[in-house]
Amino acid sequence: MLPAVMPTYNRLDLSFSHGKGAYLYATDGRRYLDFAAGIAVNALGHCHPHLVKALQEQAAKLWHTSNLYRVPEQEKLAQRLVDSTFADTVFFGNSGAEAMECAIKIARKYHSSKGNPEKARIIAVEGAFHGRTLTTLAAAGNKKYLDGFGPVAGGFDHVPFGNMNELRNAITPQTGAIIVEPVQGEGGVRPASLDYLRQLRAVADEYDLLLVFDEVQCGVGRTGKLFAHEWAGVAPDIMGVAKGIGGGFPMGACLASEKAAAGMTAGTHGSTFGGNQLAMAVGNAVMDVVNDPAFLAQVDKTGRELWTKLEALVARHRGVFETVRGAGLMLGLKCVVPNGDVQTALRAEGLLTVGASENVVRLLPPLTIGTVEVDEAVTMMENAAQKLVS
Numbered sequence: 001m002l003p004a005v006m007p008t009y010n011r012l013d014l015s016f017s018h019g020k021g022a023y024l025y026a027t028d029g030r031r032y033l034d035f036a037a038g039i040a041v042n043a044l045g046h047c048h049p050h051l052v053k054a055l056q057e058q059a060a061k062l063w064h065t066s067n068l069y070r071v072p073e074q075e076k077l078a079q080r081l082v083d084s085t086f087a088d089t090v091f092f093g094n095s096g097a098e099a100m101e102c103a104i105k106i107a108r109k110y111h112s113s114k115g116n117p118e119k120a121r122i123i124a125v126e127g128a129f130h131g132r133t134l135t136t137l138a139a140a141g142n143k144k145y146l147d148g149f150g151p152v153a154g155g156f157d158h159v160p161f162g163n164m165n166e167l168r169n170a171i172t173p174q175t176g177a178i179i180v181e182p183v184q185g186e187g188g189v190r191p192a193s194l195d196y197l198r199q200l201r202a203v204a205d206e207y208d209l210l211l212v213f214d215e216v217q218c219g220v221g222r223t224g225k226l227f228a229h230e231w232a233g234v235a236p237d238i239m240g241v242a243k244g245i246g247g248g249f250p251m252g253a254c255l256a257s258e259k260a261a262a263g264m265t266a267g268t269h270g271s272t273f274g275g276n277q278l279a280m281a282v283g284n285a286v287m288d289v290v291n292d293p294a295f296l297a298q299v300d301k302t303g304r305e306l307w308t309k310l311e312a313l314v315a316r317h318r319g320v321f322e323t324v325r326g327a328g329l330m331l332g333l334k335c336v337v338p339n340g341d342v343q344t345a346l347r348a349e350g351l352l353t354v355g356a357s358e359n360v361v362r363l364l365p366p367l368t369i370g371t372v373e374v375d376e377a378v379t380m381m382e383n384a385a386q387k388l389v390s
């Protein structure tokens with residue numbers, strides 16, 4: 001018989017009663033160091049006091065009024081995102097997939113508003129992940145996720161990640177945009193080279209294509225900059241953001257330049273829940289903490305420290321790990337043995353991680369961790385690696 005919860009996930013038989021900072025407490029009493037952070041969602045760890053306070057205060061005032069009215073908390077967060085990024089305007093939704101759906105709509109509307117509706121095709125890259133709606137699945141083009149769900153939404157062309165020649169060859173008069181994750185997450189924690197990101201900007205300018213970055217996973221401080229593309233010194237025209245932006249409250253945002261979003265007039269897009277008071281209170285509280293140069297510098301420093309220690313770990317355990325990859329606190333261990341076995345061994349030591357493609361174990365700790373948590377995690381990895389080979 002089908003369980004009450006639709007079995008679309010391969011869940012672990014593990015549940016938690018509470019969390020604090022980088023630690024999760026299981027219902028069986030065990031404590032775990034959480035290097036999964038709800039898949040990069042709990043950017044400030046569990047029950048961060050500033051977030052709890054913001055949520056509780058807003059909960060006692062007003063939760064939701066809909067976008068039929070002005071929402072001051074939404075205007076405030078939008079303005080803060082505009083002030084801190086390339087963007088001139090922000091649409092709020094509830095998830096990463098919705099942020100990317102909005103990005104795709106904006107890109108197509110841009111060209112149709114200019115009298116070029118045929119420029120609706122979008123170039124995306126292999127190994128991408130943009131969400132589970134029918135269009136974002138088509139955008140990523142992952143056969144495994146599309147299989148069985150009927151006609152694939154049209155309008156996407158796929159080229160290998162990181163290959164400019166093939167991307168240039170794929171451009172036709174119908175091409176209107178390019179969509180890339182600056183650091184691929186599900187695809188195996190694969191960072192784009194900074195040169196690749198710069199060349200994407202150049203080719204987009206050359207052909208009047210809109211450049212869309214999917215920073216749903218790599219954004220909001222994860223790489224040590226507010227947004228990962230800042231490392232390359234180039235900006236997209238449109239950007240999808242979610243995961244960390246709500247610190248655990250479901251929330252997404254699509255940021256765009258004035259040029260890109262010029263066609264997004266009243267009635268062109270909407271969301272009942274998007275940008276409600278409760279979400280915006282938490283989003284503003286996350287920004288209070290993350291959008292601070294000292295905080296971001298600390299993420300960068302901790303990321304480099306973890307990287308160095310992981311490199312040493314990999315060098316000591318060549319039979320288990322192959323390489324370290326990623327950026328900031330979005331790191332991956334490419335494994336020699338099956339990544340699922342490594343995750344199980346790590347969990348037995350008390351460390352939670354996330355799997356990814358290419359046999360990678362993803363490390364996505366809260367951005368608030370320091371040397372203590374880094375050392376604790378590396379010790380657990382060391383112990384797990386020893387047990388895996390013995």
Ligand SMILES: *Cc1c(COP(=O)(O)O)cnc(C)c1O
Pocket residue numbers: 094095096097098100129130131132181185186214215216217218242243
């Ligand atoms: C998680 C993710 C999404 C989808 O986000 P949902 O909130 O699950 O819809 C989209 N793009 C990237 C890069 C992601 O990591």
